[in-house]
Amino acid sequence: MNKNIVILGTQWGDEGKGKIVDYLTSDSSYVVRYQGGHNAGHTLVVNGKKTILHLIPSGLLHNNVIGVISNGVVVSPLELIKEINMLKKNHICINKRLFISRSSPLVLQYHIEMDIAREKKLGISALGTTGRGIGPAYEDKVARRALRIGDLKNEKNLSMRLEKIVSYYNHQLVSFYKQKPVDYKIVLRDLLPTIDVIYDMIKDTTNILHRAIKDKKKIVFEGAQGSFLDIDHGTYPYVTSSNSTIGGVLTGTGVGPKHLDYILGVTKAYSTRVGYGPFPTELFDNTDKHFSNKGHEFGSTTGRKRRTGWLDAVSLCQSVHINSLSGLCITKLDVLDGLNEIKICVAYRNVHTSEVISFSDIDDWENVTPIYETYPGWNRKTLGIKKLEDLPYEARNYLDRIEEITQIPIDIISTGPDRSDIILVKDNFFI
Structure with a gap:
């Protein structure tokens, strides 16, 4: 049985990691977000009901699990409070079940204004960010x-530092980007009410x-985005601002590599990408x-x-290498149903x-076929199938070929959006 499992994306994000985290944390003690911010979204469907989370770890939908937002995550207190309130409305109590690293940097309004101003200035050369202020x-x-989460515990020092930082950003926003300045008093006013809500969650x-x-205890580490949005190993500059590959687990939590027992790479049965950047297999047809x-x-x-x-x-094999993947989870197999x-x-x-060129040579990606x-x-239909032997022969053949190419096993297959639409090929994830 694998005690500590890392779940990360092998493509450009949106691989369906949230569902897999939710599934594999049912018997876990902890689920940990280790990088990214509220620019990532994990969609969970439980008994037909959809829940979308951006900061709170997906596994927290299980009442027995403790969630951790670690130091590698940038946190918008306003967005975090929205999620907490959304879960409360859905009768999911996180009281004493969510801890936030005191070292997590804050995402505040001036970051958002700078993010938007830069994209606007770049015009057709824009990177396609989410405009959530994550990069700044x-x-x-x-x-x-x-400013970090721990700074929220000292209101006087917070106010002084906030005023200086807002002044730094306003100089750029007004003088260079020709945008309106940010009022630090409004930022502080909006920030202060969040402190009481999360004060007791701030921990080492x-x-x-x-x-x-x-x-x-069993720990599941939950990644955001995908491997090729990694700031170091992705399709730069069309990437995010954190390490979404395996190294982000180590620096983003303070947990060393000897404590990671299994690394699961989640990939769709096809490819997708949001925003600009290299995408060699992109289609523009009926498919x-x-x-x-x-x-x-x-x-x-x-x-x-x-x-x-x-x-x-090609990119999938690169992802296998740079993440030292133990196995793959193939999601959305059912989306291929009906194709000739x-x-x-x-x-x-x-x-x-x-x-013939390698993945690292696709800088000139418009000339790559x-x-x-x-x-x-x-x-x-493969939708909802729960046993490998019940899949169509052609689907199994397709999966076998992926294993041959990547040289690692497919241990999980997702055949639909619901929590229960799972084929567990390798039964060593649970106690």
């Missing part, structure tokens, strides 16, 4: 000027996790419409339509030189 918040962290979360490890409509490919955070394409095994043929991208070719293998589709 991480910049403050690296520049050592960030690294210490909490090490105590849990010592006590042999794109099929994926968008049947897969409901619209962002849970922004509502933007996702770009869709065939499964990119299914393709897998197994290599890239430069359209001008005909040279995918090389495909084509497989027959299936007419039977």
Whole structure:
């Protein structure tokens, strides 16, 4: 049985990690968010009811689980309070079940204004951020000027530092971006009521996790975004501002690698991407419409339509390597139901030189064309199937080929949006 499990995305996010986290935390003690902010959205469907979370770890829907927002996460107190209140309305009590690292940087209104102003200034060269202020918040962290969750416990010091930081941002917003200034008094006014709500949640979360490890508790680490939005290993500059690959677990929690027992990579049975940047298998035909409509490919955070394409095994293999994946979870297999043929991208070719190139060579991505293998589709529904042997032969053949290419096992298959729509291939996740 795997004690401590990391669940991360292998593509450009939106792989369905939230559902898998929810599923695998049913017998866990802790679930930990280790990077990202409220720019990530995890959609959970339990008994037909949909819940969307952005900051609070997905596994907290189980009453026996303690949630941790660790130091690698940038936290908007206003958005966090919204989520807490939303869960209360749905009769999910998180009292004494959610801890927030005192070292987590804050996301505040001036970060949002700067994010939006930059995108507007870039025009057609914009990066396609969510406009949630995540990038500027991480910049403050690296520049050592960030306000952090722990600062909320000292109102006087908070007020003094906030005024200086807002002045720093207003100089740029007004002088360079020609935008309205931010009023620090309004920021402080909106921030102060949140302190009472989360005051008792602010903890040394690294210490909490090490105590849990010592006590042999099961921990699930929940990633946000996907591997190729990683600031170091992604399709730069069209990336997020944190490490969404395996290294983010270590720096974002203070838990070392020897305490990670299993690393699960979540990938869709096809590919999607939100925003701009390289996407070699992108489609613009009826198959794109099929994926968008049947897969409901619209962002849970922004509502933007996702770009869709065939499964990119080149990038998937890269993700296997950089994350040291133990196994794969294939989600949305049911979205492929009804297609006459299914393709897998197994290599890239430069359209001008005909040279086969690697994933790291796709900077000039507009001149890259995918090389495909084509497989027959299936007419039977896979939606809701719970046993591997009940899948259509063609679907099993498709999954077998993914295992051959990636050289790691597919241990979980998701066949629908609900918590129960799962095929557990490898039964070592539960006590």
